[in-house]
Amino acid sequence: MVTETFLISVKNDIGFRLFFADERNIEFLQGLLKSILKLDEGEYEVIEILDPHLLREFHGDKLGIVDVKVKTKTGKIIHIEIQLKVRPGMEERIIYYDAKLITEQIGSSDKYKDLKRVISIIITEETLIKSSPLYHHRFTFFDPNANIELSDLIEIHTLELNKLPDNFDGTELCDWAKFIAAGSEEELEMVANRNTQISKAVVKLRELSADEKARDMYERQEKARRDHEWAMDYAVEKGRQEERQELVKRMKLSGMSEAEIEKILKL
Numbered sequence: 001m002v003t004e005t006f007l008i009s010v011k012n013d014i015g016f017r018l019f020f021a022d023e024r025n026i027e028f029l030q031g032l033l034k035s036i037l038k039l040d041e042g043e044y045e046v047i048e049i050l051d052p053h054l055l056r057e058f059h060g061d062k063l064g065i066v067d068v069k070v071k072t073k074t075g076k077i078i079h080i081e082i083q084l085k086v087r088p089g090m091e092e093r094i095i096y097y098d099a100k101l102i103t104e105q106i107g108s109s110d111k112y113k114d115l116k117r118v119i120s121i122i123i124t125e126e127t128l129i130k131s132s133p134l135y136h137h138r139f140t141f142f143d144p145n146a147n148i149e150l151s152d153l154i155e156i157h158t159l160e161l162n163k164l165p166d167n168f169d170g171t172e173l174c175d176w177a178k179f180i181a182a183g184s185e186e187e188l189e190m191v192a193n194r195n196t197q198i199s200k201a202v203v204k205l206r207e208l209s210a211d212e213k214a215r216d217m218y219e220r221q222e223k224a225r226r227d228h229e230w231a232m233d234y235a236v237e238k239g240r241q242e243e244r245q246e247l248v249k250r251m252k253l254s255g256m257s258e259a260e261i262e263k264i265l266k267l
Helices: 013-020 023-036 090-103 172-181 185-192 196-209 212-253 258-266
Strands: 068-071 077-083 118-124 136-143 148-160
Touching (some): 013 023, 013 077, 013 196, 013 212, 023 068, 023 172, 023 196, 077 090, 090 118, 172 185, 185 196
Parallel strands (some): 077 118, 118 148
Antiparallel strands (some): 068 077, 136 148
């Protein structure tokens, strides 16, 4: 049986998908998107939730998976991805995904002018944009010297949960970000008391958390994520040990003493 205190975290990628990619929760997905994006209100009238798998073009091509992928009324593609940890090469991978979402739209008889806008929303728990204290950024093809935007065909938003202010800043985005980041009932209640729509979302999240099938999917994915992180950390540590052994070997061959080697290793 599910305990009363158990809550699925939408900060987890499977939890995010279970909650926001559910057609019954479309109003909450609309609310989140409206808080981040500056689109015409009509775009949100029709939100179609798509298969999150990015298409392979060639045999052996990488298959990408995003957490939530939707199409707006006029065909704009929006994909939202949760990443708890920021890994090396993450920025390049985001651009790779966007390029896939662009190229999968066009065939031999299609025209470039018919390409639909691709909008990425990347939510992280760690710092991705190190040069800024802001928790939300929007990136396009932009010339900062001339202050001219060449195109918004590809638009990337970053939302870094670890940069959220301790208090609420009065924006809908801050409310939704704190809903996603919440790690306890108390934190959920704080944001629910401020925002009527999020208050309804909290009720829905509790209902989802009480569903045994949803909980089983969530817990199995959480275990897989922890196992993967352990494997990654183990591989990194093993690589460091091998590097250290190779370094010691080279220093010994160069005639350095044990004391000199130990001093360098400590440094």
